Amino acid sequence: MVGELGDALKIALTSPPVDGRANKACIEFLAELLAIPHSSVSIVSGQSSRNKVIRIVGCTAAYVRDRLQPLIS
Numbered sequence: 001m002v003g004e005l006g007d008a009l010k011i012a013l014t015s016p017p018v019d020g021r022a023n024k025a026c027i028e029f030l031a032e033l034l035a036i037p038h039s040s041v042s043i044v045s046g047q048s049s050r051n052k053v054i055r056i057v058g059c060t061a062a063y064v065r066d067r068l069q070p071l072i073s
Contacts, residue, residue: 003072008051023047026054034059034067 003010015025023043031038036058046052056064 009068009072020047023052026052030054030056033071034064 011026011029013022013025013029015021017023027038027041027043031041034041034056036056040056040058042055044053044055
C-alpha cells in the first residue's frame with residue numbers, strides 16, 4: 001500500500017497489467033488484508049484503468065477503515 005491520494009487510496013502492485021493480473025492482485029490484496037473471501041471484493045469500474053472503484057461486501061465501512069488505517073498512517 002502506498003497511502004492516500006485525496007479521498008482515494010493508492011495501492012502499488014507488483015503484477016503487470018496484462019491479462020487482468022493486476023486486477024486479480026488488487027482483489028487478492030484487499031481480500032487478505034480485510035480477512036474476507038475474494039468473492040466479497042470486486043472491481044466495479046476501471047478494469048482497464050489505473051483508477052478503479054472497488055466494491056467490498058460483507059463488512060462495514062468502519063471495519064474497512066480500521067483495517068486500512070495502520071497502512072496509511
